[in-house]
Amino acid sequence: MEKTKIGLIGLGTVGSGVAQILLDHGDRTARQAGRVLWLEKAAVRDPKKPRGCDVPDGVLTDDIDAVVADPSIDVVAELMGGVERAREVVLALLNSGKDVVTANKALIAAHGPELFDAARAAGRTIAFEAAVAGGIPIIANLSQCLSANQVESLTGILNGTCNFILSKMHREGAPYADVLAEAQRLGYAEADPAMDVDGTDTAQKLAILAHLAFGARPDWRAIPRTGIDTLDLADVKMAQELGYTIKLLGVAELTAKGLQLSVGPTLVKNGNPMADVSGPMNAVRITADAVGELFLQGPGAGQMPTASAVVADLIDTAVGRTRLTFQTLKLWSAESDRTPVADPAEALAKFYLRVEAADEPGVLAQIAAALAAEGISIASFQQQASEAATVPLVLMTHETTEGAVSRACEAIGKLKPVAAGPVRLRVVG
Numbered sequence: 137m138e139k140t141k142i143g144l145i146g147l148g149t150v151g152s153g154v155a156q157i158l159l160d161h162g163d164r165t166a167r168q169a170g171r172v173l174w175l176e177k178a179a180v181r182d183p184k185k186p187r188g189c190d191v192p193d194g195v196l197t198d199d200i201d202a203v204v205a206d207p208s209i210d211v212v213a214e215l216m217g218g219v220e221r222a223r224e225v226v227l228a229l230l231n232s233g234k235d236v237v238t239a240n241k242a243l244i245a246a247h248g249p250e251l252f253d254a255a256r257a258a259g260r261t262i263a264f265e266a267a268v269a270g271g272i273p274i275i276a277n278l279s280q281c282l283s284a285n286q287v288e289s290l291t292g293i294l295n296g297t298c299n300f301i302l303s304k305m306h307r308e309g310a311p312y313a314d315v316l317a318e319a320q321r322l323g324y325a326e327a328d329p330a331m332d333v334d335g336t337d338t339a340q341k342l343a344i345l346a347h348l349a350f351g352a353r354p355d356w357r358a359i360p361r362t363g364i365d366t367l368d369l370a371d372v373k374m375a376q377e378l379g380y381t382i383k384l385l386g387v388a389e390l391t392a393k394g395l396q397l398s399v400g401p402t403l404v405k406n407g408n409p410m411a412d413v414s415g416p417m418n419a420v421r422i423t424a425d426a427v428g429e430l431f432l433q434g435p436g437a438g439q440m441p442t443a444s445a446v447v448a449d450l451i452d453t454a455v456g457r458t459r460l461t462f463q464t465l466k467l468w469s470a471e472s473d474r475t476p477v478a479d480p481a482e483a484l485a486k487f488y489l490r491v492e493a494a495d496e497p498g499v500l501a502q503i504a505a506a507l508a509a510e511g512i513s514i515a516s517f518q519q520q521a522s523e524a525a526t527v528p529l530v531l532m533t534h535e536t537t538e539g540a541v542s543r544a545c546e547a548i549g550k551l552k553p554v555a556a557g558p559v560r561l562r563v564v565g
Contacts, residue, residue, distance in 0.1 A: 152188035153443030239266035271441030285424035296416035394478030481539030
């Protein structure tokens with residue numbers, strides 16, 4: 137068989153998994169690719185450091201340029217992480233005539249336009265299945281399998297750390313800080329989990345999916361996002377009483393006014409498949425005009441699920457499938473071809489509101505008046521008994537706009553009887 141020589145940059149958790157598949161299952165990858173995927177070089181910071189796989193002598197190097205400049209290497213998997221240095225390395229690889237595979241969602245979200253333009257100018261390709269949802273083949277489904285469809289909406293649980301934390305909070309009634317500490321002990325959360333729990337990671341992944349599904353080009357920083365780091369256990373318990381489960385959702389929906397994008401904790405009605413996705417799993421629900429509704433679920437992170445997606449991209453690149461797809465995708469297309477991003481204030485949704493207010497006559501009337509002033513009607517209301525001076529008032533609204541409920545909440549927060557809130561979360565059926 138012919139050889140396609142592979143280079144790796146980074147041999148950490150994911151890189152070691154990729155190397156393990158290439159070295160231990162060469163016969164399987166060769167059958168899929170019709171050629172041998174040969175691990176030629178792997179650039180690492182410290183070649184003497186113990187690895188999670190046995191790499192043959194002569195493969196490891198601490199010189200990235202040894203991979204970039206090697207004319208025999210056809211495809212390189214960038215698995216070093218980070219953004220700016222990774223950008224420099226990917227550009228160098230493309231300019232040296234190499235195709236690139238990456239699992240780096242932050243890189244694609246931040247520098248996608250430049251990198252894709254550079255790849256096309258050099259006659260090369262970039263594959264990035266592992267950048268979103270780990271082992272779930274969402275990139276291939278959007279760019280290939282659903283190419284006959286107009287995607288109408290996309291909803292995803294895209295961060296396994298957050299889903300693990302929320303699942304534990306629901307199941308055990310444990311507060312956020314305690315579950316986060318456990319997630320860190322188990323390796324589901326980083327020592328600094330900010331990008332996961334504040335919604336940044338989900339927003340970056342949603343921006344990539346929005347490019348593929350809708351031909352849009354949103355800046356991930358501009359996507360309205362709320363994380364789970366401020367979520368109160370009281371709202372988790374109330375959601376359960378109301379028949380809902382809270383999930384951190386990334387949502388993209390095509391409307392008459394453009395593409396609506398949002399990231400935030402959301403009450404999902406029990407019975408909806410999204411509500412049942414537990415632990416560090418990811419899921420994506422797609423609604424499209426021809427195929428209808430699809431639901432994909434699987435491990436969104438971890439060594440081998442992510443490595444599986446990287447090796448699949450290496451195989452597709454080696455056999456030429458990536459080139460066929462890459463050159464025809466409307467990623468980062470001319471501005472006239474892009475789907476516009478709509479004003480977030482015009483997004484329609486139902487909302488859960490929790491207000492801490494004095495237990496006295498007329499309070500609900502004042503809150504209802506603030507909502508009515510913005511044309512918002514109340515679908516249901518619940519007041520919990522309390523021995524304290526204030527009581528929690530929980531309201532579910534009918535569908536309204538994000539802008540209207542934001543203005544109403546600002547007005548409610550200024551009412552004299554209101555001690556705290558409102559807490560505002562979106563609701564889906």
